[in-house]
Amino acid sequence: MKRFAVVSRAVAVLCCAAGALFGPPQASAQPNPDARRLHELMEQYFEGELRLNPVIASSIGDRRYDDRYPVSIGEPHRKLQRAHYRRYLGALAQLQRGALDAPDKLHYDVFERMLARRIRGLAFDSHLQPVTQLAGAPVEFPLLGSGRGLHPFRSVADYDNFLKRIDGFQEWVETAIANMRRGMDLGIVQPGVVMQRALPQLEAMLVDDPARSPFYQPLRLLPDHVPGPERERLAGAYAKAITGQIVPAYRKLRDFIRDEYLPRARTGVGLSEVPNGEAWYRYLVRLQTTTELAPDEIFQLGQDEIARIRKEMARMREQSGVHGAPAVYRSREDLLEAYEAIRTIVTPQLPRLFGRLPKAPYEIRAIEPFRENASPSQYRAATPDGSRPGVFYVNAAGIETHARPASESLFLHEAVPGHHLQLSIQREREDLPRLRRFGAYPAFVEGWALYAESLGAELGLYTEPRQIYGRLGSELFRAVRLVVDVGLHHKGWSRERALQFMMDTAGSSESDAALEIDRYIANPAQALAYKVGQLRISALRARAEAVLGAKFDLRAFHDELLKDGALPLDLLEAKMDAWLARAPR
Numbered sequence: 001m002k003r004f005a006v007v008s009r010a011v012a013v014l015c016c017a018a019g020a021l022f023g024p025p026q027a028s029a030q031p032n033p034d035a036r037r038l039h040e041l042m043e044q045y046f047e048g049e050l051r052l053n054p055v056i057a058s059s060i061g062d063r064r065y066d067d068r069y070p071v072s073i074g075e076p077h078r079k080l081q082r083a084h085y086r087r088y089l090g091a092l093a094q095l096q097r098g099a100l101d102a103p104d105k106l107h108y109d110v111f112e113r114m115l116a117r118r119i120r121g122l123a124f125d126s127h128l129q130p131v132t133q134l135a136g137a138p139v140e141f142p143l144l145g146s147g148r149g150l151h152p153f154r155s156v157a158d159y160d161n162f163l164k165r166i167d168g169f170q171e172w173v174e175t176a177i178a179n180m181r182r183g184m185d186l187g188i189v190q191p192g193v194v195m196q197r198a199l200p201q202l203e204a205m206l207v208d209d210p211a212r213s214p215f216y217q218p219l220r221l222l223p224d225h226v227p228g229p230e231r232e233r234l235a236g237a238y239a240k241a242i243t244g245q246i247v248p249a250y251r252k253l254r255d256f257i258r259d260e261y262l263p264r265a266r267t268g269v270g271l272s273e274v275p276n277g278e279a280w281y282r283y284l285v286r287l288q289t290t291t292e293l294a295p296d297e298i299f300q301l302g303q304d305e306i307a308r309i310r311k312e313m314a315r316m317r318e319q320s321g322v323h324g325a326p327a328v329y330r331s332r333e334d335l336l337e338a339y340e341a342i343r344t345i346v347t348p349q350l351p352r353l354f355g356r357l358p359k360a361p362y363e364i365r366a367i368e369p370f371r372e373n374a375s376p377s378q379y380r381a382a383t384p385d386g387s388r389p390g391v392f393y394v395n396a397a398g399i400e401t402h403a404r405p406a407s408e409s410l411f412l413h414e415a416v417p418g419h420h421l422q423l424s425i426q427r428e429r430e431d432l433p434r435l436r437r438f439g440a441y442p443a444f445v446e447g448w449a450l451y452a453e454s455l456g457a458e459l460g461l462y463t464e465p466r467q468i469y470g471r472l473g474s475e476l477f478r479a480v481r482l483v484v485d486v487g488l489h490h491k492g493w494s495r496e497r498a499l500q501f502m503m504d505t506a507g508s509s510e511s512d513a514a515l516e517i518d519r520y521i522a523n524p525a526q527a528l529a530y531k532v533g534q535l536r537i538s539a540l541r542a543r544a545e546a547v548l549g550a551k552f553d554l555r556a557f558h559d560e561l562l563k564d565g566a567l568p569l570d571l572l573e574a575k576m577d578a579w580l581a582r583a584p585r
Helices: 009-014 033-052 054-059 075-093 102-121 137-144 156-186 192-203 214-221 228-264 277-289 295-319 332-352 408-414 419-427 442-453 465-489 495-506 510-522 526-551 554-563 569-582
Strands: 362-366 378-380 390-394
Touching: 033 054, 033 075, 033 102, 054 137, 075 102, 102 277, 102 569, 137 156, 137 192, 156 228, 192 228, 192 510, 214 228, 277 295, 277 442, 277 526, 295 465, 295 526, 332 362, 332 390, 332 408, 378 419, 390 408, 390 419, 408 419, 408 442, 408 465, 419 442, 419 554, 442 465, 442 526, 442 569, 465 495, 465 510, 465 526, 495 510, 510 526, 526 554, 526 569, 554 569
Parallel strands: 362 390
Antiparallel strands: 378 390
């Protein structure tokens, strides 16, 4: 296979040889028995996944399991997962891959890798570290029950279903405490800094007045059609659940972490410090990047990218200068309005770059106060039918005293043409198996979003040199992540060393750098997905431009890249190679 023409070591490292080529996704008119069985297995597997993970079902608009909350960190649940994955991996092995057509080969490969990856992941003890400031039930459950999250609140049944989910949350907390005690005995504990970040989030749930709880907010959104007696019953039931179940559960978890766990938490921060931590980190690197890159290769890749981007930034300063300062805002409302203004510029330009656009709407909101001091700006996907919009969450913590600008590159990353566009297009592809429609590979998803930041000039943004310079600064920040994450979890860097490196290299303030570093500490290897994926996507575009010359169609390239949803990077490269081979010269 002809390789990419590359000019940097970074791209050369990422452009590994692709596997078998995949043709256009045209289903067979009369699928052979192996193809029919493959689709049956994928559908049966996905049904099992929804039963095991009812919140995922809620997230995609499937209402059948809205009264359940999984204790996914419990050993019974993990045993069910292990059996589920092994059953379908074994069944898949009975099929003749060679008898499948090209689209079904792609389905087969994605399915097989996913199952093998999940089985491998259960060998590690993430369930013994169930609480962080970024994820886990204590952070996610208030969002689920806020009235504006994944759980619907449109009928009396919806409200009663969430009351039942509270029972599952209580069991989750009890299991988490038992798991963390076991982790303390085995030396598998979180760094103290992670728990210090999590404690204020737990304490924010400890309210004396139920009406001040996030879990009471749905009562303020009761539909008009709910009759008076039902309104009174639900108000009483929610007040009782908050005071009698939710607040005690959060208090018990807070007291345990503060009084028992924090004194035993790690003073170091790298995953390599825990038993089997080196192998665990290598697994997470492969999981997040979908490559075979070793940690040391990624560390060098980050250094190379830092040097390249800083050189480009220096060239800009010399040639055009970087003058002026962006407008800044001192209230959440003003900041959100500024992002809405960016939306009005970008939206009309999208058809120039994309033939397929999402149907689902999206909203722009500030991150809730209880989690804004520990959570970065982010996106949450819409339901496929658009009944729940996507949400671009903006971090506005401390804006009243520390004014901040609206970031064009952040908008492009989280909203359109980044996460909202890519994930909504994928979820709206009804002809894809559900396993594929709702699957995610971080290197593809985050790589696409970082690549999307580079499209600003073509979408009416980056009209001044300082804005282009700012976009390069955002890319530099992602390159720094490669060095810092590997430094923390593989090379034994201290938190202080990583913090100083980020401030010195990316120009981050100490508070912003601390928020990011603590994120990488809590979620090892996740930060690697962005740059690794973006480099591969950029290299695919560069190759297509070089091969097709004047006949290169950027819109067609984007549509082909996105139409089959998220893929491991080598399968994406093989698919795009096949598209390029078919493209008219």
